[in-house]
Amino acid sequence: MIANLLKAKPTTNVVTGKMEENQRNIVLEIEDVKISYSGEMAVKGITLSIPRNEITAIIGPSGCGKSTLLRSLNRMNDFVLGAKVEGKILYHGIDLYGKDVDPVEVRRKIGMVFQKPNPFPKSIFDNVSWGPIINGYKGDVYALVEKSLQQAALWDEVKDRLKSSAMTLSGGQQQRLCIARALAMEPDVILMDEPCSALDPVSTAHIEDLMFELKKEYTLVIVTHNMQQASRASKYTAFFESGNLIEFGETQNIFTLPKENRTEDYVTGRFG
């Protein structure tokens, strides 16, 4: 269904040519989104646009709602008991929480990489091939696995042992395998929830290089606790604090010329 939706016209009417241009370059529009867990408000009305083929970083102290928002972008919050999303999240103009939207379809288009590497306790090959297979991939699965592992910069390290268990890989390799697994679905957007927080600096550098490569083809949204990572890797940065969006803009500006004092305090480590 999302495939049809992609061709559909945006629901918001565009007034000027310039806006039309912008519209096409916006993948996700988050409009006044409030998310609560059993009545406890975690995200308190956030409006944000995620541009295509760029890396957008979401930063902020623990419990600020950044992961919650990220997980609402591919409806992973559906599995959290008592979670409620209000407002609109438009994906190419379609409300992800609309009545006729199937969450399974959403997750095919919007992939996710989690905080802790979570490969399936199966072979490396099966980890990558499972997603496409269950979704009815018709092409050459082997070629797709190779391509995905290459994109995730893991191919050279594992090409001789595709049949061995994913659990034999190191943490950094496992995380790249999880990225390869997400890529094999040929998604449109990849969400990453603190993808490097469980990794050592060398693996982190690997994954950051990878993100640069990936943004050519995909739109990336990453949640990170690591200021350097946000400043190095992303084009845009959103700063959250206790469920509110404090500031959103080009990463360069957020880190060098923040408009808000709170942002400045946080990015320079003087908050609290």
Added chain:
Amino acid sequence: MISRNLKNRYLIAKIFHGFCFSVAWLGVLILGILLFHVTREGFPWLDMQFLTEFPSRFPAKAGIKSALYGTLWLISFTALISVPIGIGAGVYLEEFAKKNRLTQFIDLNIANLAGVPSIVYGMLGLVIFVRWFGLEQSVLAGSMTMSLLILPVIIISTREALRAVPNTIRQAAFALGATRWQTVSAHVLPAAFPGVLTGIILALSRAIGETAPLIMIGALTYVAFVPEGPMDDFTALPIQIFNWASRPQKEFHELAAAGILVLLFVLLLMNSLAVIIRHRLEKRKQ
């Protein structure tokens, strides 16, 4: 320098260690004594004739063939009935059902059912399966009664095993656009399988040793034939053992001991089969 306080703490730790050590070995010791006694009495009677003869009024001619076959029939059908239902119910309750009042009520009931005395299940089986369904004292009626008895155990252990599967695996599958069934069948259930298998074996081991519900539904105590289908009459090892043990002659008591050895051997065989399967599966995962 070690302070007096630290000395005391070490002493307490040692005492506790000793206590745990002794209670752990107490169980093994009791089992050892039991095995010793049973083996001493029953072992001389254990020969091919004992396994291939039907029960008899004369201890020298008596065998356990009908009871052994009956137990094998009974346990096979019990497994056929209870395993799919038990796993299905466990998977439904843990993975699919919404957590609401109704499922809480079902949860509570299953937990209580696991503690109901087996004779009560025997009465239930007698009324429903033997009388109402008209199954008579058949293997099928016995298996269905046994299934009722062990279903709560299978359901509870299936759920425990599913709960032990890390949520990150489910999330990984969902994030790839998998449906709940695809997630459960491809990843969650295989990961939980060793635990599920342990639960099944424990439950079947319980069923194999149960006597009361079978006597309640009227399983025969003297059977000079082996069942040839699920609708045939049958007897089972614990019933035969009980029958021999209740006779006055000493020889029959020794036969009962030999019967216990056979029963223990069947149990051991089942358990080792489970261990082997589990070990294989875990090795494949590595």
